[in-house]
Amino acid sequence: MISLVLAELNRLRSRRLTVITVLAVVLAAGLFQLAVNSAVSPPSAAELAAGQEQYQRDLREYEQNTEENEQMRQECLDQGGDVDGCDFKPRLEWYVTPAEAFADIAPTALMFATMMTGLGAFLMAASFIGAEYTSGSIANWLTFIPQRWKVFTAKAVAVLLGSGLLGTVILGGTLASAALLSTSHGGEITSGQALTASAARGVGLVVAMALISFGLALIARHTAAAIGVLLGYALLNIVLLLLFGVLPSLQRIRPFLPDLNLQAFLNKGGYSYTDSYPKVESGGTTVEQVQHTITVAEAGIYWLVLTAVTLGVAFIIFRRRDVV
Amino acid sequence: MTVSVGARRSLPSGIEYAIDATGLRKTYRSRKGRQVAVAGLDLKVPNGGVHGFLGPNGSGKTTTIRMLLGLITADSGTMRVFDQELPAALPSVIGRIGAIVEQPKFFPSFSGRKNLALLAQGIGVPKARVGAVLDEVGLGDRGRDKFRTYSLGMKQRLAIAGTLLKDPDLLIFDEPTNGLDPAGIHEIRATMRGLADRGKTVLVSSHILTEVQQVADTVSIIGRGRLLAEGQVADILAASGGESVLVGIEDVHRAGTVLTEAGYRVAPLPDRMLQVSRPSAGLHPAEITRLLAGYQLYVHELTPVRANLESVFLELTAEEHLGAHPTDRTRA
The missing domain is CATH 3.30.70.980 (YebC, transcriptional regulation domain)
Incomplete structure (x- = not known):
């Protein structure tokens, strides 16, 4: 069994698409670090001077138009705005952006890296299986190892290890790089433990996406089919957003949507969202807003079940299906 | 007309068989309903030598081979390879079987050597064996070239090299000369003969009769998924x-x-x-x-x-071409 897993890992790492995908993910994650660097950097003297100058200019202009400002403020308050939000007097912090804290920027960097790595792993796994059916080599392989459970397990383990390694390197690298950039600009590292846990969950998500893709490609016997499911879901998401407005009761399916569970699993506090239920009454239409939260644990179970079900169905089909 | 529809048997009794299949049946569901690919086929392949497995296109040769290899499941019937019941004993007997089903199937963007190295690693065969089998089929110099750049003949030779990784006792070649030029056909024929001379059993399915007649010791002729004749080539020619x-x-x-x-x-x-x-x-x-x-x-x-194998084959499989039911032929 070990030799079988090693052979599958050998094939996975030797595939051109694997190399291209890994490079693309590294590049995307690397480019995002430029944004992280910019966010954690304190404003330069030139930026400070330029911000000050613009602030003074806008303040002068504001003070010259008192009547107009008061009118705008009143309109804002009438529309339900709060006092602070309706105060349009320029403030210096609007013009000179302070350096962002590591604890604030790292979750965004992790979310981006998880999405990119997850998509990369999805593509890598789908193609890993799809290529076997496209080339017909799965039939050849089975004439060497006819025990299908062994073949299935070896391939799944290879996908798990490959995507796990990719996720660990990219997400670990993202977190380490963000920490390094932050400290190099004098920032403090806080929430390190929570962020490390979030990165670890991100690795889990990358592995889950890869295994789900592996299962889908095995069921459909084609790379394009697995990618089609992903694109189909993206399309469905747009349709659902439109439908939620028309059929508010449909919002009940939200806890089962993968993208919400993805965010819930990554964020320390899960993911909160608000469902809106319009009610037509005699006095007009009122909107009842109900807040929901998908906890980290719920999202974890969701991904575990989704992965297990996909793999289970794929295994049953692979074991029983004729290879022609 | 007096063509015998029942199977002619001229394989000696008491012989040891590498393959002994009885009553094999396989049907497929299609839009046109259920299609019978193999209809109660008996197949006996003696141990050692080259056995030709002949039949027109669509007669069930490849389906039978796939059933033997566990790639598809038989609806009914029994299969024994080296006296072991299949598919239950396939994992233990597969090491003694090398097979090429239809066209050679490898990863096109990997080199020939890489493709074989993966197979060798998967079944725990030492890496050194890859070079040896590549040399054996004359691909030692082209082993590092991508599979997609190979000619059909080279692909076929690579597939043979793949089967040799296990040093099998039974080799199954399904239409191995399809698309090959005369030199390639000659080469494959020589390879099969050479393997049989080394004591291996070679089962070669084909619809190109001249090629089989030149190399086969025994044959089975099938049509519409049933055995029409079997035996030593010389006996079948004489009986025809x-x-x-x-x-x-x-x-x-x-x-x-x-x-x-x-x-x-x-x-x-x-x-x-x-x-x-x-x-x-x-x-x-x-x-x-x-x-x-x-x-x-x-x-x-x-x-x-x-009389040659082709005339016997045409005679036995005439209804395959004409689409007439065997029992109708006596009334023609």
Whole structure:
């Protein structure tokens, strides 16, 4: 069994698409670090001077138009705005952006890296299986190892290890790089433990996406089919957003949507969202807003079940299906 | 007409079989309903030597091979390879079987060597064996080239090298010379003969009869998923009645009836041709023309044919080409 897993890992790492995908993910994650660097950097003297100058200019202009400002403020308050939000007097912090804290920027960097790595792993796994059916080599392989459970397990383990390694390197690298950039600009590292846990969950998500893709490609016997499911879901998401407005009761399916569970699993506090239920009454239409939260644990179970079900169905089909 | 529809058996009893399958059946569901690919096939492949597995396209050869290899599941029937019941014992017996099903199937963007190295790693064969089998099939110099750049002949040789990784006792080649040029065909034939001479059992499926006749020791001829004849090549040729005559005539049905009533064995062929033989007595083409002319049936072509596997095959599988049910043939 070990030799079988090693052979599958050998094939996975030797595939051109694997190399291209890994490079693309590294590049995307690397480019995002430029944004992280910019966010954690304190404003330069030139930026400070330029911000000050613009602030003074806008303040002068504001003070010259008192009547107009008061009118705008009143309109804002009438529309339900709060006092602070309706105060349009320029403030210096609007013009000179302070350096962002590591604890604030790292979750965004992790979310981006998880999405990119997850998509990369999805593509890598789908193609890993799809290529076997496209080339017909799965039939050849089975004439060497006819025990299908062994073949299935070896391939799944290879996908798990490959995507796990990719996720660990990219997400670990993202977190380490963000920490390094932050400290190099004098920032403090806080929430390190929570962020490390979030990165670890991100690795889990990358592995889950890869295994789900592996299962889908095995069921459909084609790379394009697995990618089609992903694109189909993206399309469905747009349709659902439109439908939620028309059929508010449909919002009940939200806890089962993968993208919400993805965010819930990554964020320390899960993911909160608000469902809106319009009610037509005699006095007009009122909107009842109900807040929901998908906890980290719920999202974890969701991904575990989704992965297990996909793999289970794929295994049953692979074991029983004729290879022609 | 007197073509025997039941299987002719001329394999000696008491022989050891590498493959012994009985009553194999496989049906597929399709839009047209259930299609019978293999209909109660018996297949016996003696240990050692080259065994030709012959049948027209679509007669069930590849399906049978796939069932033997566990790639598809048989609906019914029993299969034994080296006296072990399949598919239950396939994991333990697969190490003794090397197979190429239809076209060689490898990863096109990997080199020949890489493809074999992966297989070797998967089954725990030492890496050094890859170089040895590549050399054995004459691909040592091209091993590092991508599989997609190989000619069909090279792909076929790589597939053979793959089967040799296990040093199998039974080699199954499904239409191994499809698309090959004459040199390639000769090379594959020599390889198969060489393997058999080393004591291996080679099962080669093909519809190219001349190639099989030159290399096979025994054959099984199938049609519509059933065994039509089996045995040693020489015995089958002898049983077919030796010589025959190809008769070209407009009214093949009437001519067939006249000849059959006169004691000839007649097999219809495409293009208004009949294959005429008389196993029990001598065959004189002049008698045929005289007989037919007596019924106002005039021959436009008359070609004596020496019995070969192709004529036997055509005779036995005639209904495959004509689409007639075997039982209808006696009324033709």
